[in-house]
Amino acid sequence: MPRSLAVHSLDQFLFGRAPHPVRCGHGLVIGAGSVVPEINFTLPTIDVNADSWAEVCRQYGQMMDTVLARAVHLSVPALLVEFETVPPMTHNPDWGFEITGILAERCLRAHEKHGIAVALRVTPNDTREFNRPPLLRRGEHWEQMLRFFEGAGKAGADLLAIESTGGKEVCDDALVNADLRQVVFALGVLGARDMRFLWEHIVSRCRAGGVVPSGDTACGFANTAMTLADKGMIPKVFAAMVRVISVPRSLVAYEAGAIGPSKDCAYEGPYMKAIAGVPISMEGRTASCAHFSPLGNIAQAVCDCWSNESVANVRLLSGYAPEVSMEQLAYDCRLTNTALADSDAGARTLRDWLAVSDAVHDPQAYVLRPDVVLEIAGDLMEADTPYERTRRAARKTWSVLRDAAADGTLRLDSRETRWLERLGPAADALPDSESELFESILSELPEGSFLPAEYGL
Amino acid sequence: MNQNIPEKWKSLYDAVLEGNAAAATAAVDAAIEANESPQTLVDEYMIPAMDDVGEKFEQNEYFVPELLISARAMKAALTKIQPLLTASGSQPKGRVALGTVKGDLHDIGKNLVAAMLEGGGFEVIDLGVDVDPDKFIDTARASKVDIIAMSALLTTTMPSMKTTIEALKAAGVRDGLKIMIGGAPITQEFADEIGADAYGDNASTAVSIARSLVAS
Numbered sequence: 001m002p003r004s005l006a007v008h009s010l011d012q013f014l015f016g017r018a019p020h021p022v023r024c025g026h027g028l029v030i031g032a033g034s035v036v037p038e039i040n041f042t043l044p045t046i047d048v049n050a051d052s053w054a055e056v057c058r059q060y061g062q063m064m065d066t067v068l069a070r071a072v073h074l075s076v077p078a079l080l081v082e083f084e085t086v087p088p089m090t091h092n093p094d095w096g097f098e099i100t101g102i103l104a105e106r107c108l109r110a111h112e113k114h115g116i117a118v119a120l121r122v123t124p125n126d127t128r129e130f131n132r133p134p135l136l137r138r139g140e141h142w143e144q145m146l147r148f149f150e151g152a153g154k155a156g157a158d159l160l161a162i163e164s165t166g167g168k169e170v171c172d173d174a175l176v177n178a179d180l181r182q183v184v185f186a187l188g189v190l191g192a193r194d195m196r197f198l199w200e201h202i203v204s205r206c207r208a209g210g211v212v213p214s215g216d217t218a219c220g221f222a223n224t225a226m227t228l229a230d231k232g233m234i235p236k237v238f239a240a241m242v243r244v245i246s247v248p249r250s251l252v253a254y255e256a257g258a259i260g261p262s263k264d265c266a267y268e269g270p271y272m273k274a275i276a277g278v279p280i281s282m283e284g285r286t287a288s289c290a291h292f293s294p295l296g297n298i299a300q301a302v303c304d305c306w307s308n309e310s311v312a313n314v315r316l317l318s319g320y321a322p323e324v325s326m327e328q329l330a331y332d333c334r335l336t337n338t339a340l341a342d343s344d345a346g347a348r349t350l351r352d353w354l355a356v357s358d359a360v361h362d363p364q365a366y367v368l369r370p371d372v373v374l375e376i377a378g379d380l381m382e383a384d385t386p387y388e389r390t391r392r393a394a395r396k397t398w399s400v401l402r403d404a405a406a407d408g409t410l411r412l413d414s415r416e417t418r419w420l421e422r423l424g425p426a427a428d429a430l431p432d433s434e435s436e437l438f439e440s441i442l443s444e445l446p447e448g449s450f451l452p453a454e455y456g457l
Numbered sequence: 458m459n460q461n462i463p464e465k466w467k468s469l470y471d472a473v474l475e476g477n478a479a480a481a482t483a484a485v486d487a488a489i490e491a492n493e494s495p496q497t498l499v500d501e502y503m504i505p506a507m508d509d510v511g512e513k514f515e516q517n518e519y520f521v522p523e524l525l526i527s528a529r530a531m532k533a534a535l536t537k538i539q540p541l542l543t544a545s546g547s548q549p550k551g552r553v554a555l556g557t558v559k560g561d562l563h564d565i566g567k568n569l570v571a572a573m574l575e576g577g578g579f580e581v582i583d584l585g586v587d588v589d590p591d592k593f594i595d596t597a598r599a600s601k602v603d604i605i606a607m608s609a610l611l612t613t614t615m616p617s618m619k620t621t622i623e624a625l626k627a628a629g630v631r632d633g634l635k636i637m638i639g640g641a642p643i644t645q646e647f648a649d650e651i652g653a654d655a656y657g658d659n660a661s662t663a664v665s666i667a668r669s670l671v672a673s
Contacts (some may be wrong), residue, residue, distance in 0.1 A: 042612070042613075043612070043613060044612065045612045045613070045615050045616060046613065046616070047613070047616040047617070047620070048613055086611070086613050087560060088560070129562050130562060130587060132585065132586065172564070172565050172568075173568070175565070176521050176522065176525065176565060176568070176569060177522050177525055178520065178521075178522040179522075224565065228521070228565070231659070232514075232517055232520070233520060233521040233569075234520050234521055234522065235520055312612055415517070415518070415520075419520070
């Protein structure tokens, strides 16, 4: 990865435009001048098994039909559909392929009949963590995942993504203990090493199968931190640091050949776009059907796809929830695309309103401010390895938050301020090298909490 | 905050409250040396300290890391006291088997509940994640648990809670125990619908719920 950023200036850092657009599916181009809605949906409460399978298939077909009908109704010109499997569909790839086929057939029909540029992104589960501690490079779960990667294209997937979890077995405890050192180890060492291994496999399968290797997310790490912070369980300043600490790990996917768009729940996406130039998918207020976030507007500021995260297929007054999400996404994208069509100055104004309206209220929003992203991204890319970048991310983010709190551009209450003061020395104390951190941390973690060999350690 | 802590071993209460494991074990050593009743140490100093820590969390004064530091201090002190409690025939507040249900791997909430229950004086049998109903049944039978606690984070694994309760009924062990459930998509209504005895929406309240279940 070159040391200079792919996005050279704040003026260039806009929604809908990425340095390296992605072509996929049926005439869809992402990051080439417009924001594309990315719709995602999931089953209502149902036990997925052989007995319920016919109903599961019916549900997916119905969700896709209602979504496409709403998209056609609103003259949506371009659409990305994401199918995130549930674990039984990765355990049994044939099930995942069957649903993929149901959705892909409808995407093709919508393209042919209505002219919608459309693509289907398929995201199998990272089921390797069903083993505790996880077996990341061998075993039944890994074999099933490989089979999924290999067969997804034939089943109808246009893009492949994953929410990988290597290092999560260490990160979970580190998060609830607000242990910065262990989080850095989990993400900057374990996570980055697993991403390298995993994404080299994904990219080779995608290339063989004619599928776009799109991207990953630190959802299991930084979004877990965000959720814990939202519930008042851990400090928001810590969660904000975790978000940026996750950047070098997520970046590994693009170093290994992924080309975007990043996963919608990867709120670290703006950093991916700034550094690697890939288009990114983001979710904000449109994802409140799935989870709370303090990033409702700012998440949209530099997005290329705009997503609803996921919504269960339940009936609302105006229709089923997926079609409601489709409508919300369609209107949001109309607005951003109108701004882009008007002028660069207009688009920048909208971008800045989206950013400013959130940034002051929460440190997790603040670190997504486009100018802050460029500042921190530039700093961490001064380093060469994922660990060194992760360490820089921790230190730089801490100093950025400290300065913002001091000058009032970020509001923190006394409890958050107390924790910010604690985290500075912890960031400064991070050792110089990955090996030094690894050696020292082995004695801190419960024996058997992770398997070093699964990370090539 | 608890204003009625006896001065005699208040250093133990303070140590647990502040999450100072070394000070907590030192205080326990001193108290035992002075022939203090181990049960008194637990009931009058340690559990009130954990209750106050929980209250600080509920009042948004503490974050979970601070809660866990206190829980670890409590556990360190309990490790010293437990052999004496056992020798005196004293029983834990209750025995809880908990796990994340079949098909679900999310365990942050489950682990927090385990830590808080241990801090609250309960004996905890952690069955881990992706727990098959049979494992709950086997544990209920073999370990004579008072409470089965189940966690789920996915709408698609919520039905496993109902499946497990039905399996416990079919195995004839449901009547002898209480069932509490929790997790992001879980609600009181869902708990009522599947026949659970209680629902908790965070780790801190899990302790008071478990106490009331054992007492009922």
